[in-house]
Amino acid sequence: MRTQYNSPEDFISAIQTALECGDHATAQQISTQATENYPHHKQLLKYAHVLAPPKISIDKRPLHRDTQANQNWIKENRNEYKGQWVALRNGQLLSSASSAKELIEQLGDTKGIFLTAIY
Incomplete structure (x- = not known):
């Protein structure tokens, strides 16, 4: 896979290729890098959101x-x-x-x- 991307479209193509290969970790890394370079690009933000690691929160309030x-x-x-x-x-x-x-x-x-x- 290419490691230098010159446009949002290059990032999108690389993300899609990684996903097609089943390499979700690489797709996630590329999407993170993409949003650092293009923080307002809607499609890249969508990929970054969907591919982001799950967030786990623990509710420490006592049971009712x-x-x-x-x-x-x-x-x-x-x-x-x-x-x-x-x-x-x-x-x-x-x-x-x-x-x-x-x-x-x-x-x-x-x-x-x-x-x-x-x-």
Whole structure:
């Protein structure tokens, strides 16, 4: 592969060739170099975004106390509500319905409410 690129089109061609060969690492390196040279070129920015390594973030906030309560409610009541949709808040049943749509219509505002189908 060429290592000197004189235009955005040269970079694009090299990226496409690397991808066609299955060499994603090289395509990623070329796209990074391309955006350094042409930081406003839309197609190069798109390649750089798509080929960028995945970003991993860890949420260190403590679990909500109602998560465990909701899980406990499901374990204790699964058989009675099997096949239904339920709305829970802090381990308390707010409503149940045969479909998610029906449940949401019953509740209106679902902010802070755990909705799930029971299997």
